[in-house]
Amino acid sequence: xxxxxxxxxxxxxxxxxxxxxxxxxxxxxxxxxxxxxxxxxxxxxxxxxxxxxxxxxxxxxxxxxxxxxxxxxxxxxxxxxxxxxxxxxxxxxxxxxxxxxxxxxxxxxxxxxxxxxxxxxxxxxxxxxxxxxxxxxxxxxxxxxxxxxxxxxxxxxxxxxxxxxxxxxxxxxxxxxxxxxxxxxxxxxxxxxxxxxxxxxxxxxxxxxxxxxxxxxxxxxxxxxxxxxxxxxxxxxxxxxxxxxxxxxxxxxxxxxxxxxxxxxxxxxxxxxxxxxxxxxxxxxxxxxxxxxxxxxxxxxxxxxxxxxxxxxxxxxxxxxxxxxxxxxxxxxxxxxxxxxxxxxxxxxxxxxxxxxxxxxxxxxxxxxxxxxxxxxxxxxxxxxxxxxxxxxxxxxxxxxxxxxxxxxxxxxxxxxxxxxxxxxxxxxxxxxxxxxxxxxxxxxxxxxxxxxxxxxxxxxxxxxxxxxxxxxxxxxxxxxxxxxxxxxxxxxxxxxxxxxxxxxxxxxxxxxxxxxxxxxxxxxxxxxxxxxxxxxxxxxxxxxxxxxxxxxxxxxxxxxxxxxxxxxxxxxxxxxxxxxxxxxxxxxxxxxxxxxxxxxxxxxxxxxxxxxxxxxxxxxxxxxxxxxxxxxxxxxxxxxxxxxxxxxxxxxxxxxxxxxxxxxxxxxxxxxxxxxxxxxxxxxxxxxxxxxxxxxxxxxxxxx
Numbered sequence: 001x002x003x004x005x006x007x008x009x010x011x012x013x014x015x016x017x018x019x020x021x022x023x024x025x026x027x028x029x030x031x032x033x034x035x036x037x038x039x040x041x042x043x044x045x046x047x048x049x050x051x052x053x054x055x056x057x058x059x060x061x062x063x064x065x066x067x068x069x070x071x072x073x074x075x076x077x078x079x080x081x082x083x084x085x086x087x088x089x090x091x092x093x094x095x096x097x098x099x100x101x102x103x104x105x106x107x108x109x110x111x112x113x114x115x116x117x118x119x120x121x122x123x124x125x126x127x128x129x130x131x132x133x134x135x136x137x138x139x140x141x142x143x144x145x146x147x148x149x150x151x152x153x154x155x156x157x158x159x160x161x162x163x164x165x166x167x168x169x170x171x172x173x174x175x176x177x178x179x180x181x182x183x184x185x186x187x188x189x190x191x192x193x194x195x196x197x198x199x200x201x202x203x204x205x206x207x208x209x210x211x212x213x214x215x216x217x218x219x220x221x222x223x224x225x226x227x228x229x230x231x232x233x234x235x236x237x238x239x240x241x242x243x244x245x246x247x248x249x250x251x252x253x254x255x256x257x258x259x260x261x262x263x264x265x266x267x268x269x270x271x272x273x274x275x276x277x278x279x280x281x282x283x284x285x286x287x288x289x290x291x292x293x294x295x296x297x298x299x300x301x302x303x304x305x306x307x308x309x310x311x312x313x314x315x316x317x318x319x320x321x322x323x324x325x326x327x328x329x330x331x332x333x334x335x336x337x338x339x340x341x342x343x344x345x346x347x348x349x350x351x352x353x354x355x356x357x358x359x360x361x362x363x364x365x366x367x368x369x370x371x372x373x374x375x376x377x378x379x380x381x382x383x384x385x386x387x388x389x390x391x392x393x394x395x396x397x398x399x400x401x402x403x404x405x406x407x408x409x410x411x412x413x414x415x416x417x418x419x420x421x422x423x424x425x426x427x428x429x430x431x432x433x434x435x436x437x438x439x440x441x442x443x444x445x446x447x448x449x450x451x452x453x454x455x456x457x458x459x460x461x462x463x464x465x466x467x468x469x470x471x472x473x474x475x476x477x478x479x480x481x482x483x484x485x486x487x488x489x490x491x492x493x494x495x496x497x498x499x500x501x502x503x504x505x506x507x508x509x510x511x512x513x514x515x516x517x518x519x520x521x522x523x524x525x526x527x528x529x530x531x532x533x534x535x536x537x538x539x540x541x542x543x544x545x546x547x548x549x550x551x552x553x554x555x556x557x558x559x560x561x562x563x564x565x566x567x568x569x570x571x572x573x574x575x576x577x578x579x580x581x582x583x584x585x586x587x588x589x590x591x592x593x594x595x596x597x598x599x600x601x602x603x604x605x606x607x608x609x610x611x612x613x614x615x616x617x618x619x620x621x622x623x624x625x626x627x628x629x630x631x632x633x634x635x636x637x638x639x640x641x642x643x644x645x646x647x648x649x650x651x652x653x654x655x656x657x658x659x660x661x662x663x664x665x666x667x668x669x670x671x672x673x674x675x676x677x678x679x680x681x682x683x684x685x686x687x688x689x690x691x692x693x694x695x696x697x698x699x700x701x702x703x704x705x
Contacts, residue, residue, distance in 0.1 A: 003538045007529055007546020015550075024524060028554055032517030033562040039509040040570050044502035049088055052151055056090045058112035059083055060100040063119040075123050076115040089152070104139050111140040111152040203450055267382060273442060274379045278372055285368045288346070288361060328381050332374035339367035496655035503573040506566055507650035508623035511587055511643055515614050517558040518591040521551050522599040522607055541681055548596050555592035559584045573654055579662060580653035587646040590669045590676075594642070597680030603691045617643035642672050 015021045045051055063076025083091050092109055094100035103109040114137040122134035142149050342364045346352075352360065498504045529543040538546070563581045566572050574580050598606030620627070620634030621643035627635055638644055649665035652658065 003542040004546040004549070007538060007543055008549040011547065011550050025554060028517070028520055028524065029557040029561060031520060032513040032558045033565050035516055036506075036509045036513035036562050037565050037570050039512075040502045040506050040566065040572065043505045043509075045500050046147075047151065047501060053087050053090055055148065055152060056092050056103070056109040057152060058092045058094050058100040058103040058109040060094040060097050060112075061115040061119075062097060062117045063115050064117045065120045066124065068124070073120060073124070075120045079115060101139065104141050107141060107144045109141070110144060110148045111138065113138055271379060271382065273446065274375050274382075276446075278375045281368050281372050281375070284343075285365060285372075288343075288364050288368065291346075291361060328374070328377050332371070332378050335367065335371050335374050339364070339371055342367055496658075498655050499573045502570070503654055505624075506570075506572040507647045507654060510562060510566060510584060510650060511646045512614075512618065512623070513562055514555070514559060514584065514588045515591050515595075515617075515643075517562075518551070518555055518588070518595045519607070519610055519614065521554060521592065522595050522610070525550065527596060527599045540685070544600060544680055544684070548593065551592045551596050552589065555588040556585060559588040575656050576653040579657075580650060583646070583649040583653060583662070583666065586649075586666050586669055590642055590646070590672050594672055594676040594679075597676040600680045601683040601687055603694065605694075617641045621647065623647060642669060645669055 015025055059080065061076035061080050063074050065072055065074030065076070067073075080093065084093075092103060094103060097114055100112050100114060104112040116135065116137060119134050119136070122132040125132045140149050140152060342360060346357075346360050346364055527547060529538075529547050560581075563584045567574055567577055567580070595606075595610045598609050600606070602609065616634075616637065617623075620630055620637055621641045622630075622638060623643065627638045630638075645665040645668045649662055649669075652662040652665070
């Protein structure tokens with residue numbers, strides 16, 4: 001030990017007595033700290049608003065907007081206005097698209113956003129059922145800086161989220177206001193739902209009146225038929241009964257006039273029924289178009305019995321009225337059956353693949369269109385054929401009855417012909433009675449459907465959940481708006497939080513600076529001790545450790561300056577500053593000893609090895625990128641790199657300790673101390689002759705030191 005101190009004191013005396021040597025040593029002590037501080041400060045907060053607000057992104061909107069209900073709406077302008085109030089990025093608003101693209105290509109702007117002409121039209125395409133997803137063109141210049149595109153890449157997501165949130169919140173606000181309207185708008189002294197129930201009640205009552213009227217008309221036609229029977233029985237006593245027959249036919253003429261009015265009403269009701277079927281088909285089409293795999297189909301209200309009570313009865317009634325099976329009506333009924341089959345499969349079959357689901361959904365939409373066209377054809381049949389024919393028949397009945405009355409009143413005539421005519425009229429009345437019965441059944445079924453809707457509305461409105469929902473919308477609609485526009489809030493809980501990026505990178509740059517400091521030492525200070533009278537009798541291993549003490553002391557001074565600057569000059573976050581300093585001291589010791597040993601054993605080759613080790617560790621020790629994202633070779637070498645354990649120990653001090661990680665990292669570094677001792681003490685002597693030859697050849701070249 002005494003000889004080791006002799007070597008060290010001898011070196012120290014030469015340094016302190018030589019001004020140049022002392023100046024060099026002082027420079028060696030300061031240079032590593034500057035390397036660490038400058039790098040930490042340059043990475044202090046590159047992702048913060050104060051930094052990103054200096055990065056330029058060009059913006060231009062070509063959006064032409066649309067006119068809706070007399071209002072010009074341009075969402076692109078709304079986006080521009082929103083970006084003008086956003087300070088995260090230095091937004092550069094161009095006058096035209098070419099200027100915006102030129103700013104990107106020239107490198108003046110790192111990226112650019114172009115809003116296309118049809119942006120608003122596509123955004124609001126949901127209103128016309130032909131949905132088109134709007135697109136925003138995003139350009140980025142990757143040539144100017146590799147990291148810049150990663151920072152600006154967040155911009156497109158931010159803008160997209162901001163637009164989506166704005167649109168959703170606007171639509172939700174409209175919905176909330178509509179809820180307020182539902183819960184508070186007076187209609188005949190009640191709210192909207194109560195008003196709807198009142199209207200349904202009125203419709204139900206009107207249908208009752210129609211049914212009553214048709215029942216009365218049916219009784220009249222039956223009475224007329226009975227009167228004809230009575231008239232025919234009285235023909236043998238024609239002379240005495242002529243006057244009575246004339247009176248009875250007068251009554252029949254009045255009944256025929258009434259039937260003409262009722263026929264108009266029946267035709268009107270049939271048209272109403274067909275219009276209701278058409279409206280229900282339209283609503284069904286909208287419901288089917290809105291279906292997607294993300295919906296819970298079981299919760300979607302879809303009418304799957306369109307050819308049930310209303311559709312079938314109306315179509316059957318029309319067939320009976322035209323006295324034949326009309327191909328138009330038959331095709332309509334068949335199309336309704338096809339629709340119901342496809343619709344039932346779409347709703348009930350959960351085993352459909354996405355492709356089958358889309359194909360079946362398309363088939364249902366096609367069925368709905370065909371049914372709608374068939375209903376229009378049936379309606380034309382009623383208005384253009386059935387209605388004129390029925391009116392003509394009734395007019396003929398009335399005219400014939402008037403003529404018969406005239407005959408009976410004036411001349412007995414040929415009563416056999418009159419009896420035959422009356423029999424024909426009686427058959428017509430019986431057919432009319434049968435058709436009226438079908439219409440009555442159709443109206444009763446329609447009334448039952450309306451009563452069921454009214455009962456369903458009453459069930460919903462009486463539910464406490466519905467009342468709570470309406471009250472929530474009415475009392476605080478903004479809460480509903482905020483919830484739907486952003487239903488999930490991310491609550492970030494910091495684990496070992498680090499206040500800024502510079503503090504997070506401090507362990508890496510501090511460790512790297514200490515390695516660079518150790519590397520500079522072996523480049524400027526000789527590792528071999530020259531023999532002289534002052535060091536007679538000193539053994540090689542004593543010279544090894546004696547000279548190393550210089551590297552150790554200078555390395556520790558480098559460490560103290562660097563650590564003090566990190567903590568008090570740069571001001572990094574550090575929860576355990578003393579432990580931070582101890583870890584840095586241990587790191588310097590390991591680095592100086594390892595690089596010193598490599599240089600002692602292999603000379604300049606050892607220095608080159610130290611440089612290679614540094615390069616590998618900078619790339620693969622997890623200092624900048626997580627080791628998991630690095631190539632597999634670095635993931636394998638990671639556990640053998642001293643940088644890894646040094647940085648992890650310093651990170652424990654910066655962010656907070658976890659169990660025994662700090663102690664394990666420092667203990668692992670002792671392995672490198674043992675390896676360094678083996679290299680410096682055991683490999684130096686076998687390599688000495690080879691190093692001498694290399695040194696001689698190098699000096700002989702006249703180019704190398």
